[in-house]
Amino acid sequence: MKLLNVIPSVNPKSGGPIMGVNTIGSELTRLGHTQEIVCLDAPDETFVINHQRKVYALGSSQNGYRYSPALVPWLRTHARNYDAVIVDGLWQHHSFGTWRALAGSGIPYFVFTHGMLDPWFKRTYPLKHLKKWLYWPWAEYRVLRDATAVLFTCEEERLLARESFWLYRCNEAVTAFGTSSPPIDASRLKADFLSKHPQLEGKRLLLFLGRIHKKKGCDLLIEAFTQVARKCPDLHLIIAGPDQTGWMAELKQQASRHGIDDRITWPGMLEGDEKWGAYYASELFCLPSHQENFGIVVAEALACGKPVMISNKVNIWREIESDHAGIVHDDTVEATTQALQQWLDFMPETRLAMSQAARYCFDSRFRIDRVAESLVSIIQNSVPPLSTPTHPAIDRGA
The missing domain is CATH 3.40.50.2000 (Glycogen Phosphorylase B;)
Structure with a gap:
């Protein structure tokens, strides 16, 4: 398969999601699949230029939402070249932009929430949660609702995600997650x-x-x-x-x-x-x-x-x-x-x-081989047979 990950940043300092994308990508390559990445970093960033995968960097905005006007047009043009699109994380433009570009297109997309629906955030940052609630019904709720599957890395995460917003509906799937074996010396x-x-x-x-x-x-x-x-x-x-x-x-x-x-x-x-x-x-x-x-x-x-x-x-x-x-x-x-x-x-x-x-x-x-095999199995079982979609994407503007 040829897979596309959509992520806010490939900067290794941004934490776990990009680490997971990188590690799983190496194992996907070993299994004969291809992984490419689209992100909202500036294309001249050193970590973009030196990244081990093909990276399409579409943004230079440093605000918290990381809005990039190039994302939706780019996905509408290029997403049909991939067997599936994987959205890593929520609450930034990459997720809503993917929904705008792909909802109704027939192109399968999957969402890794990476713990971003944990009710801990609701309890700890109630004002931020209120802002998210105002955003939720017309944005992230639709992102999850229309995804081919929403991926959780363990059963605990899947159950906790249901507690953050009462308006919640999606096709849930639990996949293995992990990392590669370390050097042995x-x-x-x-x-x-x-x-x-x-x-x-x-x-x-x-x-x-x-x-x-x-x-x-x-x-x-x-x-x-x-x-x-x-x-x-x-x-x-x-x-x-x-x-x-x-x-x-x-x-x-x-x-x-x-x-x-x-x-x-x-x-x-x-x-x-x-x-x-x-x-x-x-x-x-x-x-x-x-x-x-x-x-x-x-x-x-x-x-x-x-x-x-x-x-x-x-x-x-x-x-x-x-x-x-x-x-x-x-x-x-x-x-x-x-x-x-x-x-x-x-x-x-x-x-x-x-x-x-x-x-x-x-x-x-x-172990990462189990992780990659689990992800591939979920994708293949969710959209059989994988084929290039033929209908144009529907504009789902706010």
């Missing part, structure tokens, strides 16, 4: 990472890796680390990731108030071998999020044989708990502290068994 990657950060040599390392955003619960992790660090002098915390909202300064002040700023390392965004080296150098991966659709980083940690300590707001927590691949806790300071202390209290053989369970969990649930 763990010793070299670990050594290279520690050579770049010599202050970490000989320490017991806890790792948070992801966007530094309030929903990720980094403040909970710092509070919990403060409580247990006094009893474990060789324990050290790594908080790695891009600071998109300027929250890092406040977090550093929090650590300084507790007198533990010298026991937290902030290496920024980690990519490639340095990212894998951080996983291999750490003994536990921590993600105490208040809301997390899937968490590619969780799957990456499991792939490296690292147990995970995650909140029960990370939507794959049931799978982690079932496979004994980590510790699941509430997204509170008290529960995060208890979970971290529980890990430190484990006997070495218990930690080893959990490490083995982590790799088993990845292999059985989150």
